[in-house]
Amino acid sequence: MELTNRTNVREFILLGFGVEQHYQSLLLVFFTLLYVLTLIENITIITLVLLDAKLSQLPMYILLSNFSWMEICYVSSSVPRMVFDLASSNKIISFHECFIQFYFFFSLGTTEFYFLSAMALDRYLAICYPLRYPQIMSSTSCYGLVAFCWVFGFLGHVVPLTLISRLSFCGPNIIDHILCDPGPLLSLACPPLGYAPLSSQIAMYVLFFGNVSFVMLSYSLVIFTLMKSSNQGSQKKAFSTISMHMLVVTIFYGSVGGVYLIPGGENQSEVTKVGTAFYAAVTPFLNPLIYCLRNDQVKEALGRLLSRMMGLVLRNATV
Incomplete structure (x- = not known):
């Protein structure tokens, strides 16, 4: 995407x-x-799903492996730059690099x-x-859902x-700020700003509340169904699974909403930086x-993967 502008500024600090x-x-x-551990965790999940015959056929783990790959890309779009700025006195980022980070970080x-x-x-x-x-969540449907997430994520x-x-x-x-965020960028732009602030707010509110509403509705229906179930064993197992999912959702949406949706939040720069660092670096570490x-x-x-690896090591050692 070509970035055209009428600016005297060629770099930001x-x-x-x-x-x-x-x-x-x-x-x-x-x-x-945190970055290294996040990479290890998510690579481990991807490896398990790819190499394990059982997991690779299940839609939930196909989604989870793609989610892990997305987390690797997501954390890599912000944390290496944060580490570089912490290690260097040169905190300059070019105009194009700034907007490339903006696009990939928020798209991911x-x-x-x-x-x-x-x-x-x-x-x-x-x-x-x-x-x-x-039948509903067939391989075709599952990979179609994965493609939808990636395509519409990058269009938002x-x-x-x-x-x-x-x-x-x-x-x-x-x-x-610690990264190229639309709020601080808009505060540096010369008027007239046109529709840029409105488009940024609409994108955030529609994407945030649309997905939060869908997730809340889905899990509410799941909980309602489980409450009616007479099978205590399957009920307990299902509650254990969705409780982990809901914890991930709560942490991520809570931190994002705290930064962008609380009135006056963007004016509290240090609080905003901490909140951004949390959902940009800490949540990708916690999610796996x-x-x-x-x-x-x-x-x-x-366990199966480690057993195969140990068996391979022992066979090689005896040769």
Whole structure:
């Protein structure tokens, strides 16, 4: 996508976290470690699903493996730059790099919205329509749902990106944030701003409330169905599964909503930075743990994979 603009500003300065140098060093270690662990966790999930014959056939794990790949891309669109800024005194980011980060970070965040909705739909169909579930959520339907999440995730912020990138930026060029966010960018743009602020707000509100409403409705119907079930064993197992899903949804939507939807939130720069860092770096680390912590199928698949690896090591050692 070509970014055209009528601007005197060719680069921005990301202020990052407004803390003293020794705290910056601690944050550097923290985010580096968090990033590495996030990659390991999500790569492990993808590997398990790809290599395990049972998991690779189940729609929930097809969605989960794509969700993990999305999390890898999502965390990589922001955290490496945060780590670089913490390690360097040169916090300059070019105009085009800034808008590329803006597009990929928010598009991947929107894709996460859709994947959370897709996984809520999968649980709704599996629990509310168990007999028809294999036909409804066939491989074709599942991969179609995956494609929908990716395509519409990357279409959600095309209009705000295009409108904001065409504004005039005539100085100052200091972004008081840890990444290129539309709010701080709009505050640096010279009037008239046209429809850029409105398009950004509409995109956020429609995507956020649309997906939150869908997820809440899906899990409400699931809980209602489970409450009517007489099978205590399956009821307990299903509640355990959806409780983990709902925890992921609550953490992600809660942190995003706290940053962008609470009145006056964007004016509290340090609070906004912490909230952004949480949903950009911490939630991708927590999500694999939450999804797999009480998931017996993932634990069994991990056990099978480790057994095969140990067997291979022992065979090679005896040769």
